[in-house]
Amino acid sequence: MRDTLTPQARVQTGVPRTTRRRPPGGPIALLMLAPFLIAYLLFFVFPIGRAVQLSLTQSSLTATGPFVGLANYVQLVGDSDFWASVLHTGTFALYTVIPVTLLGLLMALAVNRLVRARNFAQALFFLPFVLPVSVVTLLWQWILNSSFGLVHALTGTEVAWFGEPGTAMPTVAFVTVWWTVGFNMLLFLAGLQNVSKEVYEAAELDGAVGWKSFRFITWPLLWPVTTLVLTLQLISSLKIFSQVYILTGGGPFNSTRVVLEYMYDTAFQNLDAGYASAIAVAFFLIILLVSLVQAALLRGRS
Amino acid sequence: MTRLTRLLTLGALMSGAALAQQPTKITFWNFLGGGDGARMKTLIDGYNDSQKKYQVQQTVLAWGVPFYTKVRTSTSVGQAPDLISFHLSRISGWAPENLLRPITTQELASAGLKQADFFPKLWQAANYQGKTYAVPLDTHPMILYYNKDIAGKAGLLDASGKLKPINSVADFTAAMKAVKDKTGAYGLAIENGPNSYMGWRMWVSMVAQQGGQIVKDNKVVAGEAGKKALTDMVNWFKAGYIQKNPDYPTSVAQFTTGKAAFMINGVWEVPTMVDGTKTKKLPFAYGVAPLPKFYGNQQNVWGDSHGFAIPNNAKNPIPADHVAGALDFIAYVQKNGVTWGQGGHIPAYLPVANSAQYNALKPNADYAKASASNVTYDPPGWYSGAAGPLEAIAAKYLPAAFAGQLSVDKALSMFENEANKLMAGRPKP
Numbered sequence: 001m002r003d004t005l006t007p008q009a010r011v012q013t014g015v016p017r018t019t020r021r022r023p024p025g026g027p028i029a030l031l032m033l034a035p036f037l038i039a040y041l042l043f044f045v046f047p048i049g050r051a052v053q054l055s056l057t058q059s060s061l062t063a064t065g066p067f068v069g070l071a072n073y074v075q076l077v078g079d080s081d082f083w084a085s086v087l088h089t090g091t092f093a094l095y096t097v098i099p100v101t102l103l104g105l106l107m108a109l110a111v112n113r114l115v116r117a118r119n120f121a122q123a124l125f126f127l128p129f130v131l132p133v134s135v136v137t138l139l140w141q142w143i144l145n146s147s148f149g150l151v152h153a154l155t156g157t158e159v160a161w162f163g164e165p166g167t168a169m170p171t172v173a174f175v176t177v178w179w180t181v182g183f184n185m186l187l188f189l190a191g192l193q194n195v196s197k198e199v200y201e202a203a204e205l206d207g208a209v210g211w212k213s214f215r216f217i218t219w220p221l222l223w224p225v226t227t228l229v230l231t232l233q234l235i236s237s238l239k240i241f242s243q244v245y246i247l248t249g250g251g252p253f254n255s256t257r258v259v260l261e262y263m264y265d266t267a268f269q270n271l272d273a274g275y276a277s278a279i280a281v282a283f284f285l286i287i288l289l290v291s292l293v294q295a296a297l298l299r300g301r302s
Numbered sequence: 303m304t305r306l307t308r309l310l311t312l313g314a315l316m317s318g319a320a321l322a323q324q325p326t327k328i329t330f331w332n333f334l335g336g337g338d339g340a341r342m343k344t345l346i347d348g349y350n351d352s353q354k355k356y357q358v359q360q361t362v363l364a365w366g367v368p369f370y371t372k373v374r375t376s377t378s379v380g381q382a383p384d385l386i387s388f389h390l391s392r393i394s395g396w397a398p399e400n401l402l403r404p405i406t407t408q409e410l411a412s413a414g415l416k417q418a419d420f421f422p423k424l425w426q427a428a429n430y431q432g433k434t435y436a437v438p439l440d441t442h443p444m445i446l447y448y449n450k451d452i453a454g455k456a457g458l459l460d461a462s463g464k465l466k467p468i469n470s471v472a473d474f475t476a477a478m479k480a481v482k483d484k485t486g487a488y489g490l491a492i493e494n495g496p497n498s499y500m501g502w503r504m505w506v507s508m509v510a511q512q513g514g515q516i517v518k519d520n521k522v523v524a525g526e527a528g529k530k531a532l533t534d535m536v537n538w539f540k541a542g543y544i545q546k547n548p549d550y551p552t553s554v555a556q557f558t559t560g561k562a563a564f565m566i567n568g569v570w571e572v573p574t575m576v577d578g579t580k581t582k583k584l585p586f587a588y589g590v591a592p593l594p595k596f597y598g599n600q601q602n603v604w605g606d607s608h609g610f611a612i613p614n615n616a617k618n619p620i621p622a623d624h625v626a627g628a629l630d631f632i633a634y635v636q637k638n639g640v641t642w643g644q645g646g647h648i649p650a651y652l653p654v655a656n657s658a659q660y661n662a663l664k665p666n667a668d669y670a671k672a673s674a675s676n677v678t679y680d681p682p683g684w685y686s687g688a689a690g691p692l693e694a695i696a697a698k699y700l701p702a703a704f705a706g707q708l709s710v711d712k713a714l715s716m717f718e719n720e721a722n723k724l725m726a727g728r729p730k731p
């Protein structure tokens with residue numbers, strides 16, 4: 001609106017000439033942003049505020065109870081079940097973040113070399129990612145069933161993959177990697193296709209082929225994609241819930257109970273919404289912190 | 303007749319017809335899947351066809367925590383349905399929270415129902431502090447299924463082809479040993495993977511058979527009886543009579559494909575056997591018996607009951623005509639309880655439970671009377687009952703003991719710790 005007042009208005013108010021170059025702002029931008037802003041406030045900021053508020057009360061699932069200050073957080077600090085669940089979440093991230101990134105890269109490199117079958121291979125590797133979590137988990141429950149499953153039929157093993165404390169978490173991680181690796185492959189493929197052919201040709205003239213070409217050309221040029229993949233993957237691994245909920249329910253005896261599973265059990269099974277909110281808020285802060293640290297570390301590398 | 307009057311007459315006729323055809327809609331949420339779901343649908347369709355005043359519309363939701371969470375939250379915001387299915391084992395948790403609308407004797411009477419028509423034990427389970435919060439529909443205890451071919455080879459049948467009596471842990475152990483030695487099959491198929499409930503139900507039965515108690519004053523008190531029951535079960539796994547870790551569908555498949563001589567499961571698997579025999583998919587003759595006496599003379603068996611309840615929708619109270627419709631439907635289901643009984647459940651409604659038609663049902667007659675009179679519910683309390691947190695905690699540790707991942711003492715102490723923590727820390731809004 002201010003622009004319509006110029007030039008007289010500018011002269012009259014003595015606004016420096018440089019402000020003329022500012023994009024038309026204020027009310028119009030606000031008007032256009034409004035729908036998103038409202039949705040953001042309503043469905044993101046408000047629930048977070050409510051969660052923080054609830055975490056300071058002693059509440060059941062459906063009724064807000066009395067204010068208890070930081071009691072829930074004090075309890076949380078001394079709650080070994082909570083710290084165990086943080087540890088399990090970390091273990092899951094450890095089992096998935098690097099493998100899914102590395103495998104995605106390897107698959108992208110392999111697919112990129114194909115000429116005729118490239119689209120086919122790409123589709124094949126990407127396919128699992130399209131499936132909803134319920135289908136993925138059901139599929140692997142059948143494949144790994146210790147009495148009637150495919151693996152049992154082929155090898156005769158009676159290992160209950162989701163039922164032993166030693167194998168449950170690695171198996172959940174394996175299923176997750178199988179399910180999500182295709183997406184990372186696509187990101188890497190896009191990155192690979194952005195590297196111009198001339199760079200490789202120039203490097204080849206200087207004698208950089210095979211490993212050397214990868215080490216000095218591909219890898220550095222893919223680094224921005226790699227940091228993106230690592231960051232996305234770390235956040236999504238920390239938010240692990242549905243696979244654990246369906247495949248192990250946090251068992252056997254809590255050995256795969258991740259933070260969000262603990263939060264779910266507390267809120268929806270034990271009906272303790274106040275404490276569950278405290279878990280949620282604390283975990284929100286943990287994820288925020290870890291993401292910031294990771295971003296700082298990765299930025300240093302580039 | 304002018305055009306106008308003709309139009310008006312037509313309009314009046316149509317709206318009159320529309321009014322006459324507009325039945326009151328009774329919304330009904332339930333968690334009844336599989337065969338139970340099919341039978342409930344038959345009953346609903348039958349009811350809707352039998353009269354014009356009401357129309358019951360059902361929504362089937364996932365069993366367990368998701369169902370109860372949804373009912374709880376929708377009740378608190380005033381969006382609950384008129385009628386829900388409900389486990390009577392949860393009355394003691396839900397009634398004090400005012401989540402269910404009490405049903406008065408007069409309301410019941412106007413639908414033609416009265417207390418004397420129900421098994422006293424079930425009526426008691428549907429009541430809390432003198433008020434009726436649900437109408438019982440059935441009892442569904444665990445029973446013992448057996449494969450007559452395997453049992454015959456192992457010498458466990460009498461001359462008439464029925465299972466010889468099993469009256470102690472030793473008897474049952476010997477029977478499973480005979481099966482293993484003579485046929486190589488598993489003795490027993492029972493769900494026992496992580497987070498499975500059948501171990502808890504078995505434990506509840508076996509503790510009760512010793513005259514023991516599991517919870518008292520919000521504390522676990524199972525003690526020696528609990529330890530003895532769990533040790534006896536774990537020994538069966540150690541001896542290899544039961545496969546470790548199968549989940550629910552696997553355990554049923556083990557039995558129905560003839561890989562195990564016995565199965566301990568709820569009566570709700572009866573239709574699987576009946577239908578399997580009818581379609582010749584079951585490769586053997588089967589029999590059923592009440593859960594054996596493992597200790598002394600008591601024949602307690604874990605069981606639960608389905609019932610109907612009306613959510614206490616405080617922000618949007620249910621209108622009187624919907625209450626009348628819901629109760630009218632409940633009365634219809636009770637009177638046609640034989641259909642429900644075909645699902646293996648024992649009807650709560652005495653006129654049906656005692657009727658010749660129900661008692662002619664096979665194999666229900668082989669277990670119904672004994673099981674119904676010995677049924678033991680989960681311990682009462684807000685934390686207890688079907689899909690309640692106490693059961694969920696037990697489902698973490700008992701299966702771990704069966705699988706040999708935890709010793710009996712360790713599993714029980716971990717169960718006690720988590721259960722006591724839960725029961726002590728009740729949120730009080």
